[in-house]
Amino acid sequence: MTAIHKNHSNEDKIIRKIFIAFVTSLSFSAVQAQTTQEQPGADLIILNAKIFTGNRAQPEASALAIKEGRIYSVGSDVDILDLKNFKTQVIDARSRRLIPGIIDAHTHVLNDMAYNYNVRWDGVPTLRRALTMLSEQAARTPEGQWVKVIGGWSPSQFEENRFPTLAELHEAVPDRPMIVQYAYNRAFLNKQAMEALGVGTDRFPKLPDTEFEKDSRGNPTGVVHGYTWLFLALETMVPQPTLDEQVSSIVYSIHGLNRVGVTSIIDNGGRWPYPEAQARVDVLARDNRLNVRMPFVDLQLGDGGPANMVDLELKAITKTAPISPGQNLHPTLAHGHEYRGAGEVLSGEVHDHENFDRPAVIIAPEKMRRFVEQDVMKLIQRRIPFRMHASYDENISPFLDALEKVNETTPLDGLKWSLEHAETISPENIDRVKKLGGGIALDAKMALHADGFIKTYSREKALETPRLRTLVDSGIPLAMTTDAFRAATFNPWVGISWMVTGKSVSGSEVLAENNRLSRAEALKLFTSGAAWFMNAEAELGVIAPGNLADFAVLDRDYFAVPEDQISSISSVLTIMDGKVVFGAQDYSALSPKLPEILPAWSPVKYFGSYHGEK
Numbered sequence: 001m002t003a004i005h006k007n008h009s010n011e012d013k014i015i016r017k018i019f020i021a022f023v024t025s026l027s028f029s030a031v032q033a034q035t036t037q038e039q040p041g042a043d044l045i046i047l048n049a050k051i052f053t054g055n056r057a058q059p060e061a062s063a064l065a066i067k068e069g070r071i072y073s074v075g076s077d078v079d080i081l082d083l084k085n086f087k088t089q090v091i092d093a094r095s096r097r098l099i100p101g102i103i104d105a106h107t108h109v110l111n112d113m114a115y116n117y118n119v120r121w122d123g124v125p126t127l128r129r130a131l132t133m134l135s136e137q138a139a140r141t142p143e144g145q146w147v148k149v150i151g152g153w154s155p156s157q158f159e160e161n162r163f164p165t166l167a168e169l170h171e172a173v174p175d176r177p178m179i180v181q182y183a184y185n186r187a188f189l190n191k192q193a194m195e196a197l198g199v200g201t202d203r204f205p206k207l208p209d210t211e212f213e214k215d216s217r218g219n220p221t222g223v224v225h226g227y228t229w230l231f232l233a234l235e236t237m238v239p240q241p242t243l244d245e246q247v248s249s250i251v252y253s254i255h256g257l258n259r260v261g262v263t264s265i266i267d268n269g270g271r272w273p274y275p276e277a278q279a280r281v282d283v284l285a286r287d288n289r290l291n292v293r294m295p296f297v298d299l300q301l302g303d304g305g306p307a308n309m310v311d312l313e314l315k316a317i318t319k320t321a322p323i324s325p326g327q328n329l330h331p332t333l334a335h336g337h338e339y340r341g342a343g344e345v346l347s348g349e350v351h352d353h354e355n356f357d358r359p360a361v362i363i364a365p366e367k368m369r370r371f372v373e374q375d376v377m378k379l380i381q382r383r384i385p386f387r388m389h390a391s392y393d394e395n396i397s398p399f400l401d402a403l404e405k406v407n408e409t410t411p412l413d414g415l416k417w418s419l420e421h422a423e424t425i426s427p428e429n430i431d432r433v434k435k436l437g438g439g440i441a442l443d444a445k446m447a448l449h450a451d452g453f454i455k456t457y458s459r460e461k462a463l464e465t466p467r468l469r470t471l472v473d474s475g476i477p478l479a480m481t482t483d484a485f486r487a488a489t490f491n492p493w494v495g496i497s498w499m500v501t502g503k504s505v506s507g508s509e510v511l512a513e514n515n516r517l518s519r520a521e522a523l524k525l526f527t528s529g530a531a532w533f534m535n536a537e538a539e540l541g542v543i544a545p546g547n548l549a550d551f552a553v554l555d556r557d558y559f560a561v562p563e564d565q566i567s568s569i570s571s572v573l574t575i576m577d578g579k580v581v582f583g584a585q586d587y588s589a590l591s592p593k594l595p596e597i598l599p600a601w602s603p604v605k606y607f608g609s610y611h612g613e614k
C-alpha cells in the first residue's frame with residue numbers, strides 16, 4: 001500500500017510539473033503576444049523641467065518618463081525623448097520647477113465632510129476682506145443654514161493683526177446663525193447661533209475648561225474658549241451635510257490640496273469613524289475619481305459616554321468591518337486608501353490639547369503609564385501600528401518611560417509608531433523615540449499660532465519650538481505636516497515658508513536662525529520624510545525610476561524665489577499616479593473636470609478653498 005501510495009504521489013508530482021510547465025508556457029506566449037502588439041515607450045513624458053528629484057544619486061534632471069503610473073526613466077530631454085512612441089503624451093514644463101508630490105502625513109480630510117458649507121479664511125490677507133466674505137456668504141446662505149468659518153486661519157495673518165470684534169461679525173452676518181472658529185481654541189457666535197446652541201442652557205455641551213466671555217451684566221457675549229472636544233461637539237449641533245454633499249466636500253477639499261501640489265495625505269482620524277468615513281471615499285475609489293493617495297489611521301470616539309478607544313478600535317477592525325494594517329480599500333490605486341493603524345487619539349484621558357493661548361495641558365504621569373501598559377500594549381501585541389497625539393515634552397516623558405518598559409517584555413520590533421505634533425520635545429526624548437524605532441510627525445501650527453504662543457510662554461521658547469535643527473540632524477523618521485483643516489491651514493507652503501524664513505504669518509521672527517532649515521531640508525520633510533509614515537518610503541517622495549509617478553510643476557521656482565514668496569507658491573500641474581489631477585495656466589485644459597459643487601450655495605464655489613484661487 002505504501003509503495004502504491006508513493007507511486008501515486010510521484011505521479012501527482014509529475015502531473016503537477018507538466019501542468020506548471022504548460023501554464024507557464026501559456027502565460028509566456030501571452031506576454032510575448034502582448035509585447036509585440038504594444039509599442040514600447042512612455043505613456044507620458046515631461047520635458048524641459050528643472051527637476052528637484054530628492055534622489056542623491058541623481059539630484060537634478062530635466063525630463064522624466066512614465067508608464068503605468070510609475071516613473072521609469074529620469075534624465076536629459078534628449079535621453080527621455082528617445083522613449084516616445086506615437087501614443088506618448090508629451091508635456092513641456094517650460095523651464096518650470098518640478099518637485100516630488102507633496103505628502104501631508106497628518107491631516108483630517110474626513111473630519112471635514114461639511115467642508116463645502118464653510119467659508120475658508122486660509123491665506124486671506126486682511127480682516128476687512130475676511131468680513132466681506134462673510135457678508136457676501138450671508139446673503140446667499142439659504143434659510144435654515146449657517147455661515148461658518150471652521151479654523152485654518154489666524155489673526156496674525158491679517159494686516160490688522162487682530163481678531164474680528166463681535167460688532168463687526170454681527171454686522172457682516174445679521175440674519176443667519178454664524179460661528180467663526182479659531183483653531184480648536186475659541187469660537188465667535190452671533191445671537192442666532194447662541195440661541196441654536198443653547199448657550200446658557202442645559203443643551204450647550206458640558207465640557208471641562210469651557211469659558212464664556214461675559215459682558216458687564218454677566219451675560220455671555222458670544223465668545224467661547226475651550227478645547228478640541230468642545231468644538232467637535234458643537235459641529236454635531238449645526239445643520240449636517242447630505243451624503244452627496246459629503247462626497248462633494250471630499251472632492252473639493254482634495255482639489256484644494258492638488259492645487260498646492262499635494263498628491264498624498266494620511267487621514268488622521270476624526271468625528272466619523274471607520275468604516276463609516278471610508279464608505280464616502282469608496283464612492284470615489286470605485287470610479288477611480290480619488291485624486292489623492294489617502295491612507296488613513298482610525299480613532300473611535302464612541303457614542304459620547306466614557307469609552308476605551310483602543311477596545312473600540314479593535315472591535316471595529318476585527319468585528320464590525322475586518323481589516324488588517326496595510327490593507328488597501330482602493331481597488332486600483334497603490335496606497336490609495338490603506339489602513340495604517342490606530343490614531344491619532346488613542347485615549348481621551350491622556351489627550352494634551354494644543355491650545356497655545358493657554359498653558360500646556362499636563363497629564364498625570366500615573367495615568368499615562370496605565371494607558372501605555374494597558375491600551376498601547378494591546379496594539380503592540382496585535383502588531384497594529386499607532387500614532388499618538390502628544391504635544392508637550394512633559395507628557396512625552398512619562399509616555400516614553402512606560403513604552404520603554406513595555407518594550408522590554410513586548411518588543412516593538414520594528415512596528416511603526418509615531419508621536420504626533422511633539423512641539424516641545426527635548427533632545428533626550430528625540431533620542432529615546434529613535435531608539436524605540438518611532439517617528440515624529442511635526443506640524444506647522446507655529447507658522448500660524450506662534451504669536452499666540454509667545455504671549456502664553458515667551459519669544460525665547462518659541463524660537464526653539466520645535467527644535468527643527470536637532471530633529472533633522474537626529475536622523476529620526478521625521479515629517480512636517482499641516483494638521484489641517486482646523487488647527488492650521490492645509491497649505492503646506494505656509495509651513496515650508498516658516499521653516500525656511502523663521503517667520504510666522506505675521507512676519508515676526510519665531511524660529512531662531514540656527515533652528516531654520518535649508519529649502520531642500522524643508523521640502524524633504526513634506527516628501528521623502530513623510531513617505532515613511534505611509535510605509536511607502538521605497539516608492540514615494542523621491543523622483544527616481546521605479547517610484548510612483550507623483551509630482552508637481554510649480555508656478556514659481558521654489559529654490560530661486562525670494563523668501564517672502566515661498567508661502568504663496570502653488571502648482572500649475574499636479575500629477576498623481578501618472579495622471580493629471582490639477583492643471584492651471586497653460587495646463588488648465590488638462591485639468592480633470594469636477595462635478596458641480598454641492599450644495600449650490602457653497603462658499604467654496606465662490607471663494608475657492610484658498611485666498612487667490614478665484
Ligand SMILES: [Zn+2]
Binds near residue numbers: 344389420483
Ligand atoms: Zn493632533
